[in-house]
Amino acid sequence: MIDWKRVAKPQPDGYDSAVIAGYLFDRFGWVKKKPENCRYTLCDGHVAIVADPIHKDEHLVESTMINAHDMWKDEHAAALDPYLRQWHDGHEMLKLFLDEFWPKWSTTMSNGPGSRGCVSGHYDPKHGNIGRYVNAVYITINSNQGCAEGIYHEVGHARLNALNLRIEEHDGTLITNTKDELYESPIRRDKKRPMSAVIQAIYSWIIFGENDLQVATLPGIASESAEYLIGNLPKIEDGLITIRENVKCTPEGTKFMDGYFEWGEDVAARARVLCQKELGSDYTRRYELACKYRDVKVPD
Secondary structure (H helix, E strand, C coil), X not given: CCCHHHXXXXXXXXXXXXXXXXXXXXXXXXXXXXXXXXCCEXXXXXXXXXXXXXXXXXXXXXXXXXXXXXXXXXXXXXXHHHHHHCCHHHXXXXXXXXXXXXXXXXXXXXXXXXXXXXXXXXXXXXXXXXXCCCCEEEEECCCHHHHHHHHHHHHHHHHHHHCCECCCCECCCCECCXXXXXXXCCCCCCCCEEHHHHHHHHHXXXXXXXXXXXXXXXXXXXXXXXXXXXXXXXXXXXXXHHHHHHCXXXXXXXXXXXHHHHHHHHHHHHHHHHHHHHHHHHHHHHHHHHHHHHHCCCCC
């Protein structure tokens, strides 16, 4: 019997990772192994840093995201490490789930102090099969906090994929909404999305929002975390409302979503407190500005 309420949020005892690992073993024979003979790693040697085996032919003239494995150095790992490690339960989850990190470089983003954000993706056999199942993410490394956000964001998507709750489809274990039941998503405004897509989108923002809150406790990072969080807060709040009002759950899904909602609402509440503290009198203006994403009308 699975305690589904403890699966959405990374747990101190790794319970969620064990459940997800069981699903991946049953479907793919996947077992998490610590990489061997790998020059560069993250997360105390548990995540291999390797060259992207799929997107090999990127060139400056064709793409704004190019492979960066050849430019990776020990200094990159050392600089990124605090942004992954500060959230203890999240860092332990990465050790138990993530196999590979494929570093990228954005040719349009700045780098160094003042840079923010990332471009990211995760391995999906449907979009380029490498002949083995691997939990892998590719993220631009121009910004350390942006890169950490991207890692947690993409791992969030991959974790739900492992539970057969994918963006465009699901197996009915947790929810029963059909593909033709469409809803507005705060994250993607060009069309309405199935409930599985809305759950995926908000989940990926909750998980990296949690990490932004955790790294805010690092010296000198609180104001930077507030800058990340203020733009995302209304979208997380609105997404949680949409899901609560429209999700149709199985008994297992009710428990899973209980844990999902508790975590998401807690992240939103703590983000609001941090942003109010760091932005001060400018908080209301910045929050209202972030809410303007709603002005983009979603086609029926």
